[in-house]
Amino acid sequence: MAEHPTALLVREPLDAAIGRATDHLLRRQQADGHWVFELEADATIPSEYLMLKRFFGKRDPAQEARIGRYLRRIQAQEEATCRGGWPLFHGGPLDISCSVKAYFALRLIGDAPEAPHMARARAAILQAGGAEKSNVFTRATLALFGEVPWRAVPVMPPEICLLPRWFPFHLSKVSYWARTVLVPLTVVMARRPRPLVETGVTLRELFVTPPEQVRRWPGGAHAAEPWRTLFGALDRVLQRTQHLFPRGARARAEACAEAFVTERLNGEDGLGAIYPAMANAIWMYHCLGVPEDDPRVVTAWAAVDKLVMHRPARDPAQAETYVQPCLSPIWDTALVSHALLETGEPQAEAAVSRGLAWLLDRQVTDVAGDWAEARPGLPPGGWAFQYANPHYPDVDDTAVVVLALDRAAKQVGDAGPRMQRAISLATEWVVGMQSKGGGWGAFDADNTHHHLNSIPFADHGALLDPPTADVSGRCLAMLAQLGHGPEHPAVRQGIDYLLAEQEPDGAWYGRWGVNYVYGTWSAVTALNAAGLPPEHPAMRKAVAWLKAHQNEDGGWGEDGFTYPRRGGTRADADLRMGPSTASQTAWALLALMAAGAADDVAVDRGALWLMRNQVQDGSWPEEDYTGTGFPRVFYLRYHGYARLFPLWALARLRNLRRGNSRHVPHGL
Numbered sequence: 001m002a003e004h005p006t007a008l009l010v011r012e013p014l015d016a017a018i019g020r021a022t023d024h025l026l027r028r029q030q031a032d033g034h035w036v037f038e039l040e041a042d043a044t045i046p047s048e049y050l051m052l053k054r055f056f057g058k059r060d061p062a063q064e065a066r067i068g069r070y071l072r073r074i075q076a077q078e079e080a081t082c083r084g085g086w087p088l089f090h091g092g093p094l095d096i097s098c099s100v101k102a103y104f105a106l107r108l109i110g111d112a113p114e115a116p117h118m119a120r121a122r123a124a125i126l127q128a129g130g131a132e133k134s135n136v137f138t139r140a141t142l143a144l145f146g147e148v149p150w151r152a153v154p155v156m157p158p159e160i161c162l163l164p165r166w167f168p169f170h171l172s173k174v175s176y177w178a179r180t181v182l183v184p185l186t187v188v189m190a191r192r193p194r195p196l197v198e199t200g201v202t203l204r205e206l207f208v209t210p211p212e213q214v215r216r217w218p219g220g221a222h223a224a225e226p227w228r229t230l231f232g233a234l235d236r237v238l239q240r241t242q243h244l245f246p247r248g249a250r251a252r253a254e255a256c257a258e259a260f261v262t263e264r265l266n267g268e269d270g271l272g273a274i275y276p277a278m279a280n281a282i283w284m285y286h287c288l289g290v291p292e293d294d295p296r297v298v299t300a301w302a303a304v305d306k307l308v309m310h311r312p313a314r315d316p317a318q319a320e321t322y323v324q325p326c327l328s329p330i331w332d333t334a335l336v337s338h339a340l341l342e343t344g345e346p347q348a349e350a351a352v353s354r355g356l357a358w359l360l361d362r363q364v365t366d367v368a369g370d371w372a373e374a375r376p377g378l379p380p381g382g383w384a385f386q387y388a389n390p391h392y393p394d395v396d397d398t399a400v401v402v403l404a405l406d407r408a409a410k411q412v413g414d415a416g417p418r419m420q421r422a423i424s425l426a427t428e429w430v431v432g433m434q435s436k437g438g439g440w441g442a443f444d445a446d447n448t449h450h451h452l453n454s455i456p457f458a459d460h461g462a463l464l465d466p467p468t469a470d471v472s473g474r475c476l477a478m479l480a481q482l483g484h485g486p487e488h489p490a491v492r493q494g495i496d497y498l499l500a501e502q503e504p505d506g507a508w509y510g511r512w513g514v515n516y517v518y519g520t521w522s523a524v525t526a527l528n529a530a531g532l533p534p535e536h537p538a539m540r541k542a543v544a545w546l547k548a549h550q551n552e553d554g555g556w557g558e559d560g561f562t563y564p565r566r567g568g569t570r571a572d573a574d575l576r577m578g579p580s581t582a583s584q585t586a587w588a589l590l591a592l593m594a595a596g597a598a599d600d601v602a603v604d605r606g607a608l609w610l611m612r613n614q615v616q617d618g619s620w621p622e623e624d625y626t627g628t629g630f631p632r633v634f635y636l637r638y639h640g641y642a643r644l645f646p647l648w649a650l651a652r653l654r655n656l657r658r659g660n661s662r663h664v665p666h667g668l
Contacts, residue, residue, distance in 0.1 A: 014654055017611045021647035022343050024618030025336055026351055028643070033354035035336045036329040037640030038309060040322065041629065043074050043086045044098045045275050047105035049304065049323040051141060052279050054108050056286070057197035066310065066321035068109045071102050072117060073320065084120030085128070089560045089625035089635040091578070094124055097138040100131045100206060104142075107201045122205055130208035133218055135633075136457055137276070140189065144283075147203045148211040150192060154457040155242055158186040158253035161260065172373040174452060175465035176392045176443040179370065180264065180272030182457075183257050184284035190242075190250070191287035258288060262296060264391045270303030273386035274326045278304045325629070325636070327386050330397050332640045333359055334383075337404040338668055339648035341411060342655065349412050356408055356419075359383065359401055363422050364390045371433065374445045378432040381425030395433050395440050396512065399474040402426045403667050406481055427482060430475050431490045438493030439467025439501070440475045442512070461567055462630035468511035469501045469569075473522035477667030480529035495530050498523050499538055501569070506541030509569035514584070514626045514635070515562045516571065520546060521587035525594040529667040534596025543595045546588050547602045554605035555580025555613075556588040559624070563631035582620035583638075585609055586645035593652055598662045607653055610646045619643045 029035055046067050053060070071086075078087050085094035086102045103121045111118050125131065134142070142148045161183060163170050171179050204210065261281050264271055270278040281300045290297055307327070311320045333355045340348035364380050369391035372378065382393030383401045402423055409415030435446045447465040455463070476494035484491050502508055502523070503516075510519030524542050532539060550556055559578040564570060589606045597603060614620055620642040627636030656662050 011654075013611055014607070014650060017614050018343060018647060018650050018654065020614065020616075020618035021643070021650070022340065022345060022348055022618070025340060025643060025647065026347065029351055029355070033351075033358040034329050034333045035355065035640065036327060036332050037638065037643070039324045039326065039328045040309075040625075040637040040639065041325045041634065042088045042095070042098050043071055043102040044634075045307075045325050046070060046322040047098075047101040048141065048275070048279065049308070050105045050108060051101070051145070052282065052304070054197070054199055055144065055195045055283075057195075063308075063321055064109045066319050068106060068111065069318070070311075070320040070322045071106055075102070075117060075121065082124060083127075084117070084122075084124035086121075088633070090623045090637070092560060094128055096125065096128050096131070096133045097135045099125050099128075100134050100138055100203070101141070103206065104145075104147075104201070104203055107203070108199055113205060125206050126208060131203060131206040132209055132211065132214045135218070139217065140185065142203070142211075144188070144193065145195060145199065148214075150189070151239055152211065152214065152217050153189060154455070155239055156182060156186050156189060156457050157242055157245065157250075158190050158257050159245060159249055160186060161253050161256040162249065169452060169455070172370070173447070173449040174463050175447060176370060177272060177274060177277070177465075178463045180274065180277035180392075181280055183260050184271070184277070184280035187254050187257050187287050188280060188283045190254075193283070193287050254288065257284065265296060265299055266303070266388060266390070267299060268302045268306055269327075269386055269388040270300070270306070272392060273384065273389040275304065275307055275323065276325075278307075325634075328638065328640075329387055330359065330362060330383050330401065331385050332638075334397065334400040334404050336640070336644050337408070338400070339644040339651070341404070341407055342648050342651035344411075344651075344655070349408075352404075352408055353412060353414050356405055356414070359405075360418060360422055362388070363401075363426065364393045365425060367391060369393060371444050374447075375432055379425065379428060381422075381427075381429035383426070392443055393429075394442055395430060396442050396471045396474055398426050398430055399471075399478040400668065402430075402478050403474075403481055406478075407666060423482070427479070430478065434475070434490050434493065435467045437467065438490075438495075438497030439469075439472040440494075441465040441467050442471050462633060467497070469498060469508040469519050470510050470512050470522035472497055472501075473508075473519075473526035474668070475526075477526040477529045480526070480531070481667035486531065491530060495527065495532075498527060502538055502541065503570060505571065506538075506543075506545035507571070508542075510628070511631070512628050513587075514558050514560055514628055515631070517546070517549075517556055517558050517584045517587050517591075518626070518628075521591040521594075524591045525664070525668055528594040528596075528664055539595045543592060543597050543600075546592055547600070549577050550588070550602055550605065551577070551580045553580055554609035555582075555585040556606065557581045557584050557624070558626075560628070560632065560635045563628075565632070567631075578624070580609060580613075581624045581626060581642070582610060582613065582622050583626045583641035583645045586649040589649040590645075590652065593649075593656060593662075594664045596662065598653065598656045603653065607650060610650060614646070620646050 050067055082094040085099035088095045139148055139152045143150050143153055271281045285297050307324045309322055309324055313319045337352045337355050340352050364382055367390040368380055382398040385394045385397050405419055433445045441447050442465055444465045453461050453463050479491050486492050507516040508519035508523040520542050557578040557580040564572050585606050592603050622642035625635040625637045627638045629636050
């Protein structure tokens with residue numbers, strides 16, 4: 001029988017690992033108290049950024065060269081799985097839309113189509129079916145450059161901005177990200193502008209069938225009947241009749257779209273604080289004839305440029321540039337605060353106090369954003385994900401911030417009237433944002449009009465923001481940590497929702513993190529905080545699932561293709577986990593400890609994996625994408641996750657092993 005590895009998990013190496021990780025995070029704190037780490041997506045957004053600039057004739061050869069190096073490095077790095085193309089996440093297979101955009105960007109930079117890396121990319125794209133297999137957003141971009149006909153793009157006329165709320169489609173019935181991306185894009189698709197400066201580049205070599213001859217463009221595999229057929233027929237009618245729309249109605253619709261965008265322009269943090277919406281705002285203003293020196297346009301460009309991330313190198317010829325999809329300072333600061341509080345170190349607690357003071361200044365209390373459409377009269381009180389995004393505070397961020405504020409108040413004695421008021425306002429807002437059925441979405445309440453995911457434009461299947469187990473877990477954890485028990489209606493409904501969402505195999509689906517390990521951590525920590533004992537069947541099943549999916553090396557790992565192929569939350573029958581990662585191993589450990597398994601051999605094996613894989617500067621290497629934007633469509637590499645979650649897990653294990661109780665007393 002194998003020796004229990006607890007004998008190897010001795011105090012000195014554990015303390016040393018925690019100390020190095022703590023020092024690493026303290027060194028990364030910004031001067032004003034907050035933390036922010038790189039947030040990296042796939043090759044799509046740097047490619048789109050370069051295309052946007054070239055559309056307007058804006059050339060920066062040095063920057064283009066750095067973006068080119070980034071794109072070529074990713075291509076070479078992913079050769080084993082993509083054979084010349086580009087994936088959505090590290091180690092993933094070729095994604096046709098991402099690869100088409102990256103290829104186009106390199107052609108715009110000046111890479112010759114006969115160059116070996118371009119020939120490999122072209123062969124990979126053609127083998128995957130050609131550029132005609134690209135998704136809707138890629139085809140819309142290609143249409144702007146004249147590479148595909150506009151009939152390749154489903155019709156979404158600006159008149160949707162004028163539709164009444166009772167209509168089957170209404171802007172309030174889709175998610176915040178869909179709203180901010182779509183509203184300016186409707187004007188662009190109606191006006192169909194051409195590049196201000198011809199690029200001299202064509203992508204015809206990427207099409208198996210010449211684009212003007214393609215008659216059936218792809219849709220989403222998730223689309224359900226009868227909606228697929230009904231919406232498809234409607235699109236065919238609109239394709240033939242949209243030029244007949246009354247000019248007066250079109251003018252009112254475009255004015256409505258412009259007013260929507262301008263009201264939410266959000267300074268240099270940008271429309272929706274996400275890249276696609278910001279870029280579409282620039283195109284919209286151009287289509288409407290707004291001059292380049294207009295403050296709205298200047299601000300929109302500044303917001304886009306704020307996302308550009310330059311990676312210097314000792315040799316300037318090796319420096320790279322890419323573009324982040326958005327920035328994550330509030331999320332990063334709140335999560336780092338939890339990890340540092342877990343250490344109990346005075347220096348760490350002092351740093352947290354500075355970080356929480358920074359967070360308090362960013363609570364949204366004066367703007368009733370789009371969420372108020374479904375919850376009129378509810379006072380604002382949330383936090384956004386980014387530096388500023390007042391129309392779109394995030395329920396998930398708000399719960400994590402409140403959990404940190406409350407823990408610091410109890411642990412450090414840092415609770416003044418301002419903090420208490422912030423917690424009170426946020427709690428009222430979170431409770432008010434609970435959806436029917438007991439769960440919470442990220443930005444809206446009751447955003448569950450699932451038929452809309454079957455419209456042709458929603459081929460990504462992520463038009464909505466319905467309740468999810470991971471966000472609901474955080475909200476339930478927040479309420480429970482604040483002292484609200486099952487007698488509180490929101491708590492009772494939250495518990496019932498999470499128990500109903502557990503998959504038959506014992507895991508929970510992770511909407512905003514990859515995937516079942518993330519969802520299980522989110523749910524189990526909440527249920528523990530809400531009072532479910534380790535003996536509860538849901539907890540036992542979760543522990544069994546986590547232990548069954550631990551890798552031989554002691555860690556846990558999961559890639560983006562564990563998301564079900566046809567949507568939903570139920571795992572595919574051929575589910576395969578991935579190589580161990582630092583962040584996912586930490587989530588699994590935190591979940592096991594919350595479920596009462598702190599003394600289980602699986603926890604020791606996981607902790608030892610983390611200790612063996614920590615590098616000298618106190619961080620953990622992690623190229624994997626363990627964050628999720630849209631399942632199977634868009635993934636995120638949070639560069640902070642591998643720095644903070646392992647520290648959090650190791651420090652918690654030390655606390656439980658040293659204490660008289662194995663019960664986790666915190667909501668997270």
